[in-house]
Amino acid sequence: MSVVLSFSGVVLAFLSLFAAGVPVVPMVWYRLKPSVTTNLAVILRKPVAEAQDRPVAEVDTWQPPIDEALPEGGWLAIPSIGVKTEIVEQPSESYEEALKQGVWRVPEFGTPLKREQPTILVAHRFGYLKWTNDYRRAHSFFNLPKLEIGDKVLISWGQREYVYEIYGGDEGEQISDYSADLVLYTCKYLESPIRIFKYARLVRGEES
Secondary structure, eight states: OHHHHHHHHHHHHHHHHHHTTOOHHHHHHHHHOTTHHHHHHHHHHTTOOOOOOOOGGGOOOOOOOBOTTSOSSEEEEEGGGTEEEEOBOOOGGGHHHHHHHSOEEOTTSOOSSOOSSOEEEEOOSSOOTTSOHHHHHHHSOTTGGGOOTTOEEEEEETTEEEEEEEEEEEEESSOOOTTOSEEEEEESSTTOSOEEEEEEEEOOOOOO
């Protein structure tokens, strides 16, 4: 009876963690194989092809007004999945250090301000052992698969607020839609080449 009760207690503990959104399996796997996060960082860096400028006719020059109440730098908020984090700016050779902090912008591509190329944001899905569950929710793409068409993505960039709307998504090894204004992606599984991609369009307001 004591063995049954102990087993039941373990099962209930895991179910509670699962219900709370804690990625139990990745955390166990990270402890058994510490190199996983390095391998995942390499996987996350791969799916971006060489930057290609959009045709001039497709480049939109509209910009939202400057709001001095907004913070300097780049910030990302995705209300529907609880993401709220600073966008990490690092050169490509330092991508692993950037991903340790959270969401990284691929520097060879665009920014919200300069849209000749799409803005591409990358983040781990499961993060690192030292990350708390609250940190993971806010600073990673753990819940990126839950994003649905019509969900809003907010980027504060240079004290301007850019609003994007998700219009599609797919899974694979490479970005399939470089016509998007914003591309978000993360790994689907541990040590797998399959990524989850979400594509968004800029919502343009009235020019100030």
